Amino acid sequence: AQTVTQSQPEMSVQEAETVTLSCTYDTSESNYYLFWYKQPPSRQMILVIRQEAYKQQNATENRFSVNFQKAAKSFSLKISDSQLGDTAMYFCAYSLLDSNYQLIWGAGTKLIIKP
Amino acid sequence: GAGVSQSPSNKVTEKGKDVELRCDPISGHTALYWYRQRLGQGLEFLIYFQGNSAPDKSGLPSDRFSAERTGESVSTLTIQRTQQEDSAVYLCASSSYRGLSYEQYFGPGTRLTVT
Numbered sequence: 001a002q003t004v005t006q007s008q009p010e011m012s013v014q015e016a017e018t019v020t021l022s023c024t025y026d027t028s029e030s031n032y033y034l035f036w037y038k039q040p041p042s043r044q045m046i047l048v049i050r051q052e053a054y055k056q057q058n059a060t061e062n063r064f065s066v067n068f069q070k071a072a073k074s075f076s077l078k079i080s081d082s083q084l085g086d087t088a089m090y091f092c093a094y095s096l097l098d099s100n101y102q103l104i105w106g107a108g109t110k111l112i113i114k115p
Numbered sequence: 116g117a118g119v120s121q122s123p124s125n126k127v128t129e130k131g132k133d134v135e136l137r138c139d140p141i142s143g144h145t146a147l148y149w150y151r152q153r154l155g156q157g158l159e160f161l162i163y164f165q166g167n168s169a170p171d172k173s174g175l176p177s178d179r180f181s182a183e184r185t186g187e188s189v190s191t192l193t194i195q196r197t198q199q200e201d202s203a204v205y206l207c208a209s210s211s212y213r214g215l216s217y218e219q220y221f222g223p224g225t226r227l228t229v230t
Contacts, residue, residue, distance in 0.1 A: 093157075093158075103160070
């Protein structure tokens with residue numbers, strides 16, 4: 001079965017600290033995309049960062065970066081200089097190129113940034 | 116429009132009643148997805164539309180669930196004879212073209228409560 005596991009149901013850090021959210025997935029395919037989405041209390045799902053599996057270089061978007069370990073099927077998200085607005089649910093997901101780009105989702109990690 | 120919109124924002128219905136949820140995708144987006152998000156969980160794929168192709172209904176949980184989309188415009192998700200386990204947030208997402216853009220843009224969701 002294709003699954004995504006986020007082992008941290010909840011995390012909290014002080015503002016300006018760095019936090020890493022973990023994600024592991026299970027697929028036998030070699031071509032896929034990986035995503036981190038953020039869902040604040042407004043419910044709006046927002047794409048944070050994405051990674052193509054064929055790329056070895058880790059994706060970076062400003063304060064957000066990933067550590068992609070393809071052999072280990074691991075895709076962690078690092079948030080640097082965390083801000084109060086980063087408080088949200090964070091979901092890891094992947095999609096296969098030959099499955100209508102359906103997203104397979106993890107259960108999410110609730111991240112709380114404390115002032 | 117500027118983004119994906121969904122209506123209603125919240126819906127409370129009695130067990131056994133039918134409900135209809137609406138999604139307006141981003142103009143020009145050929146692909147449209149419906150997901151269900153139960154409280155504290157990740158997203159479950161329900162159905163996928165791509166242009167005029169036959170929809171992928173593999174995620175629909177029962178024959179009480181159905182969805183329609185006319186061309187590349189509005190989609191409606193219908194749940195007949197609602198049950199309490201149908202209570203969830205229903206999210207709609209659209210993307211421009213599966214071969215060129217795999218990013219899904221999400222609407223704010225409809226929170227369905229079945230009493």
